[in-house]
Amino acid sequence: MNFETLKSIILFILIMLSLFLTVALWNYQPNHDRVEDDMGVNTDVGGLEQTMTDIIQPSNIVFHTSTGDYGFKKSQDEALFYQQMQNWTLYNFEPAKNGFPEGEVMSEVVFPTGLPIQTLSSIFTVSEEEQEIGLPAGNFKHIFFIMDESKESITEVRFVSKDGENAIRAQVQATDAFANLISQHQSLENKQALIKYENKNTRIFIPKNEVIMTDHFISVTPLEVEPLLHALFDDVSRVKKSKRSDGTTSFSDYDSEMIIAEDGKSMRLERALFGKGTFLNNYELISESMAMVNNHKGWTDDYYLFDLDTSNHQVSYRMDYDGYPVLSPSRLSEITVQYRQEELYRYKRPLYDIKKVYAQEEDERKIVLDSGESVLEVLENTPSINQEKIQDISIGYRLIPSNPGKQNIFYTLMPAWYVKQNGKWENISEKLETIPLTKGADQDAMGAN
Amino acid sequence: MQWGQIKTLFILSFLILDLFLLQQFLTKTDDTELEQLDENTSAAEQLSLENIDISDIPEEQPPMAFINGRRADFTEEDLKALEAMEGVDPQLDTQNPNSLYVKLKEPIPIGEEDDGEAIMAKAEDYVIYDDQYSYWGKNDEHDVILFFQKSNNSTIYFNESGLLMFLVENGEITGYYQTRLGDIEKESEKSELLQPVQAVYQLYDNGEISSEDKITDMIVGYHSQIQGDSNGIQVFAPTWKITVNNEDIHFVTATTEGRVVEVNENEFITKALQSAGIERTQDVNQAESVQEPESESAQETENNNE
Structure with a gap:
């Protein structure tokens, strides 16, 4: 072997060594968090990820005209119009005098619950300068677009809290905003008349006349538990499964326990509290809980932000079907996330996904719901209902299993009138006694919100 | 230039490149090793700034496995062994054979200064599995003496399913309540533990200790925050028991994130007495005070079953 060949070999070895070292340098990862960052773990329960814009939807859009209050007949129309509104730019925020505006030509957007003002930049377009200055503190449940027909403009946008005590005003900047709103005020053929119910806690609009709806047959598929375990526990290999004496199934490690209902259709996670910390504010409650659910793609059906319970640090998201909330039973229709200090404390949710509509449309029965007028009348004359305690009145669906007491994959969604008192939604169809189809159905035991 | x-030239340049890369690689490996040491030093520095005395804490803790187990039933043999003892009156609920309530026919007097060993020496003839429990302490408010079950010489702190609780009346042991964890399994893989300095730092960070405090004792045991159903499997995490100034006891999970565990001894005893169905005159007040959370959790279960 001559000297040149030796040099070639050395050169070759050096090149290889340099390649090897480069790769080694790139790939070297300190082995700190070996389990949690495991990329191969499936934490996808099969739903979607949602943004705040998706999850916050109004419960009602009300057009206050000179001839009365009107709302959309079809929820699809309402959703479409709300989508248009989201492009409007808001600016010039300032505190305003409290109370609900009255007697003006205006459009009102009502949300299911009071929202912190920070959510505005997710709902509408808020100019960048405005966001830099920071929005005035507060929360709102109603948004009023107050119009001046002679000037053909929206004079003011006002955000008012649930009880009317807190108000913020702003200006809207959109060329078509006024034209859009006023045309809705003028074309009433896709609208229905609304009637107002008001007490010191709340201001509600419900359909004045009878509402014709249909029931729906649905089939559901269970969610897989495995991805949820991976998402909610630090180390799944440590989690132990056991059957509890009440028939539920428990998965637990040393600081968390997830309990799955006997029928497998809902679950409840509870975590132990460690140490001390500050509490999350309302906006953080929404964003943190959404991030937690997004993390495992937990929005398995249409869920919308429905209740924000500040004193319990709890956020609820309700299942929605065809534009109406599913209001009972809660464990099958509500995702509830509760925090204790900065940490997740409880997470309750249904464990199924609405798979498909089971029957053809023509098989669905027409259900005629009482007029809002008679609902209000009945409420007034029902001694068990304290007028001052009414928090909300709404049409919603009730999930009725096709096979009571057994494992079910088929359910009926039955529309009915509901009243919310003490944080609980109650089906009042029995009180109204005019819907024969739900007659004799068991009293619905509702979960706390 | 010639090919040679x-x-x-190439050999020289690659040699330099390789040396550089090698040096980079080594620093990167060192860094991560140093990081942990650094964390320890900075925590120690912070603590010494506050004059928190950590001279007595153990230096380093080797990895330790998590354990799990479920509450065991007392068997026929256990009962026979008990019946063979003289002076005991065992009461085992056949519906619920996983807890034992034994009355002593002759109360055992105990002295004020008696420590765990002395108490157990006097009581061991009346207790089965007595060597599986280690002494925790006396609670004067409830007049009980607590022993916690051990697994491989590590104590399982405050678990309702691994408890030996002597009931004291007028300085005499009149009986005891006992539960036992069976089938204790060790996880095959050992977990890195939170190092002692870090655990103390967590206490400081949570405001549980302040300047001039001294850590007088520190030992690893097990604890579970989830006690769940009485027949479910429980998972126990290695947990630091840290004694401050010879009096305050704190728990910090020895898992890598290290979190301060809140334990309330009086609540624990009240709950244990309740589930044992033991009614004692001096506990009436406490029993009422815990009624609320109890009923709330009952409602919870109801909701889940609707």
């Missing part, structure tokens, strides 16, 4: 000369 080019090769020499």
